[in-house]
Amino acid sequence: MKLNLFSKISIKTLLFFCFFGISLSANENIEEKVKKLTLELRCMTCQNQSVYDSDADFSNDIKNLVKNKFEEGESEYEIKKFLAERYGEYILFRPFFNYNNLFLWGFPFILLTISLFFLIFKTRKK
Amino acid sequence: MSSLIGFLSLIAATGINFVLLSSKIFINFNINKYNTLVRFSSILTFISFFSLMYAYITSDFSNFNVFQNSHTDKPLIYKISGTWGNHEGSMLLWISILSIYGFFFSFTKKIDIELKKLTLLIQSFLHLLFSFFIIFTSNPFLINSVVVTEGLGLNPILQDPGLAIHPPLLYAGYVGYSIIFSLAIASLLNKNNNEEWLYIAKKWSLVSWTCLTGGIALGSYWAYYELGWGGWWFWDPVENISLMPWIAGLALVHSLLMIRGEQVLKRWIIFLSILCFSLSIFGTFLVRSGILTSVHSFAADASRGLFILLIFFIITGFGFLVFLLKKPETSKPITLLFINKFSALIFNNILMIIATLTVLLGTIYPIIVEVLTNKRISVGAPYFNSTVIPIMIPGFLLMSIAPILSWQTNKIRSARNYVIFFILISLIIVIQSYFSKFNTWGIVGLILGSWIIFASLFAVLTSYKLNFNFRFFQKVNPHIAHIGVGIAIVGITFSSVFKNEFTYNIVEGENFKINNTDIVFDKIETTNEKNFQSLRANFLISKNKKVIGNVKAGKNYYPVSKMITTEAGIFHEWFRDVYFILGEQKDNEWLVKVHVNPFVSFIWLGVIIMVYSGLIGVSRR
Numbered sequence: 001m002k003l004n005l006f007s008k009i010s011i012k013t014l015l016f017f018c019f020f021g022i023s024l025s026a027n028e029n030i031e032e033k034v035k036k037l038t039l040e041l042r043c044m045t046c047q048n049q050s051v052y053d054s055d056a057d058f059s060n061d062i063k064n065l066v067k068n069k070f071e072e073g074e075s076e077y078e079i080k081k082f083l084a085e086r087y088g089e090y091i092l093f094r095p096f097f098n099y100n101n102l103f104l105w106g107f108p109f110i111l112l113t114i115s116l117f118f119l120i121f122k123t124r125k126k
Numbered sequence: 127m128s129s130l131i132g133f134l135s136l137i138a139a140t141g142i143n144f145v146l147l148s149s150k151i152f153i154n155f156n157i158n159k160y161n162t163l164v165r166f167s168s169i170l171t172f173i174s175f176f177s178l179m180y181a182y183i184t185s186d187f188s189n190f191n192v193f194q195n196s197h198t199d200k201p202l203i204y205k206i207s208g209t210w211g212n213h214e215g216s217m218l219l220w221i222s223i224l225s226i227y228g229f230f231f232s233f234t235k236k237i238d239i240e241l242k243k244l245t246l247l248i249q250s251f252l253h254l255l256f257s258f259f260i261i262f263t264s265n266p267f268l269i270n271s272v273v274v275t276e277g278l279g280l281n282p283i284l285q286d287p288g289l290a291i292h293p294p295l296l297y298a299g300y301v302g303y304s305i306i307f308s309l310a311i312a313s314l315l316n317k318n319n320n321e322e323w324l325y326i327a328k329k330w331s332l333v334s335w336t337c338l339t340g341g342i343a344l345g346s347y348w349a350y351y352e353l354g355w356g357g358w359w360f361w362d363p364v365e366n367i368s369l370m371p372w373i374a375g376l377a378l379v380h381s382l383l384m385i386r387g388e389q390v391l392k393r394w395i396i397f398l399s400i401l402c403f404s405l406s407i408f409g410t411f412l413v414r415s416g417i418l419t420s421v422h423s424f425a426a427d428a429s430r431g432l433f434i435l436l437i438f439f440i441i442t443g444f445g446f447l448v449f450l451l452k453k454p455e456t457s458k459p460i461t462l463l464f465i466n467k468f469s470a471l472i473f474n475n476i477l478m479i480i481a482t483l484t485v486l487l488g489t490i491y492p493i494i495v496e497v498l499t500n501k502r503i504s505v506g507a508p509y510f511n512s513t514v515i516p517i518m519i520p521g522f523l524l525m526s527i528a529p530i531l532s533w534q535t536n537k538i539r540s541a542r543n544y545v546i547f548f549i550l551i552s553l554i555i556v557i558q559s560y561f562s563k564f565n566t567w568g569i570v571g572l573i574l575g576s577w578i579i580f581a582s583l584f585a586v587l588t589s590y591k592l593n594f595n596f597r598f599f600q601k602v603n604p605h606i607a608h609i610g611v612g613i614a615i616v617g618i619t620f621s622s623v624f625k626n627e628f629t630y631n632i633v634e635g636e637n638f639k640i641n642n643t644d645i646v647f648d649k650i651e652t653t654n655e656k657n658f659q660s661l662r663a664n665f666l667i668s669k670n671k672k673v674i675g676n677v678k679a680g681k682n683y684y685p686v687s688k689m690i691t692t693e694a695g696i697f698h699e700w701f702r703d704v705y706f707i708l709g710e711q712k713d714n715e716w717l718v719k720v721h722v723n724p725f726v727s728f729i730w731l732g733v734i735i736m737v738y739s740g741l742i743g744v745s746r747r
Contacts, residue, residue, distance in 0.1 A: 039507075039508075040506070040507075040508045042504055042506065048360060048362050048506075049355060049360075050506075050507075053355050053356065053357075055709060055710075055717070055719075088501070088502060088503075089501065089502070089503040089504070090502040090503055090504050091504070092503070092504060093504050093505075093506025093507055093508050093509070094506065094508035094509055094512075095503055095504070095505055095509065104487065104488070104491050104505065104509075105513075107483075107484060107487050108480055108481075108483075108484045108513045108514075108517055111480045111483060111484075112480055112517070115476045115480065119472070119473075119476070
């Protein structure tokens with residue numbers, strides 16, 4: 001019983017603050033949106049550096065472009081799509097969550113499920 | 127001359143290993159002969175390595191490798207580290223470390239003789255493979271065809287004390303797994319088997335894991351102050367490659383701990399042993415073949431890349447083949463109780479392997495996609511942050527309650543105290559964060575980190591008699607290690623979630639204010655050093671109108687290689703780093719970037735504690 005109390009409380013506190021956090025992060029201003037997106041873009045003229053962290057001309061152009069697009073009311077997905085069409089998907093540090101990349105994104109969760117089933121199966125047998 | 131000695135002793139060492147391997151078929155040497163031959167070949171390999179180092183120290187440009195990577199202007203330390211600052215030399219370092227491990231392993235006493243023989247045989251097989259690789263594709267002893275008096279110089283970015291010792295430590299980690307690999311395979315092949323080898327494997331796995339931890343941390347610290355990007359981990363492919371054997375090795379160290387719990391997962395341990403070394407070689411292959419920058423640069427280095435790929439397939443294939451064919455007799459049946467130390471360890475092991483495989487997939491996914499579809503894509507930090515970190519979180523949660531779990535039963539010791547303290551800590555953190563910037567990840571990381579620190583500290587204080595002798599430190603060592611992890615988690619969370627950046631365009635003499643700190647952009651200085659010119663901006667830092675220190679940030683220009691490096695200036699305080707980067711100059715104005723990174727020192731402190739407890743762990747049976 002003691003454990004149940006402990007785990008219940010810890011899970012509840014965690015969940016509560018997750019939701020709290022999500023609701024807070026819902027309305028960011030444009031500056032923050034630009035920062036969040038440019039952190040996930042590759043500076044094509046640097047070595048493995050994000051657009052946000054770099055001061056190269058390329059990065060400054062992209063920063064302005066992203067800012068303008070946000071001000072015009074475009075969504076993050078639309079801007080990412082535009083950039084991917086122009087520069088190739090290589091620019092995105094976070095690959096699209098689509099059919100092609102299903103394996104990439106699903107892999108950890110497939111592994112987790114398999115190993116959980118495996119554990120349950122193993123212990124049941126004994 | 128030194129090149130000749132080096133080359134000949136490498137050949138001789140290879141010859142000895144060849145004799146040792148073929149002796150298995152023709153005549154059966156006794157164990158003393160094995161020991162002597164292994165030690166002899168190790169010493170020859172050292173001689174080979176040191177003669178290359180000698181050529182570097184004396185700037186012997188008749189050696190082609192020295193000519194390409196050294197320069198008389200370099201300070202002595204970088205002449206020495208230049209030995210492994212290039213492909214050929216680093217491979218020679220690789221087998222020298224392999225030899226060191228073999229050399230020390232040959233002194234192991236409490237071990238079945240047949241098992242020891244087999245292990246040494248596999249070690250010399252590995253030595254042979256890598257010596258062939260060096261002799262045929264990456265010979266560091268080639269003679270320069272023209273007579274020259276000056277070399278081409280070492281890449282300036284490598285001219286750094288941190289990076290001078292980073293490769294040997296990292297390799298000591300990678301190559302250390304070879305002993306565990308050989309032991310595991312030998313234990314499968316050996317007929318009469320006991321569990322003695324697990325204790326030996328535990329020691330060696332701790333040695334290599336500790337070296338790897340130190341090596342990765344040094345590399346990361348180097349990236350922090352040398353790259354001038356303000357961060358210390360970028361999920362760069364080369365970093366990921368070192369992370370994989372690190373996590374797998376952590377899983378291995380933990381499953382070897384289960385020997386104490388009397389339930390041994392032999393098969394799992396052997397699997398991990400093979401996996402760790404395979405990942406190490408795979409990492410070497412990816413880095414050394416040049417496949418990482420682009421799939422196409424593979425062509426330039428085809429023979430080397432293919433050769434290492436071949437070695438990788440031979441070793442991994444051999445390892446897993448033996449693993450599948452020779453099943454270890456199933457040890458005692460596993461009983462997983464609802465929650466105890468044993469099942470927590472198994473669960474954490476699974477999480478660590480999932481994390482390792484996820485990092486592996488993320489690292490090679492772009493390569494696979496490019497080969498299959500000819501399209502270039504990136505898998506970067508956002509992917510790893512949103513997959514690997516959530517996978518690890520349940521593990522950290524288990525870590526925080528680890529001290530109150532017992533090995534055999536379902537009982538939980540003094541749970542009430544823990545629950546009360548956990549809630550108290552969480553409340554404090556939540557209230558504190560309410561008054562500062564709120565961030566979900568920040569809260570989760572802080573709570574987990576402080577739970578781990580608290581629970582381990584509590585366990586040390588309540589479960590053991592406090593007397594400060596060596597045995598006490600051995601006993602509480604696991605808790606100390608976990609405190610280190612907790613501190614590192616707090617540091618990582620703070621420095622990545624609550625960092626701040628400021629950009630200024632200012633002229634000399636101007637000042638600016640960050641929080642409660644006044645900073646004056648004092649002046650620009652240029653000086654001529656031995657092998658570079660330096661440009662430094664001096665910043666004076668003061669709090670409450672009292673100067674508390676100064677920091678120099680700037681750039682170095684290396685005329686030999688015509689390269690400019692960024693030299694970040696860092697003002698270290700216990701609870702934050704103020705990190706200065708000097709940018710471009712426009713008219714009189716300089717671009718100055720300042721990062722305020724809170725709690726970075728906690729990361730290094732945590733790592734130091736982990737390394738310390740790794741070392742203590744080696745001494746414990």
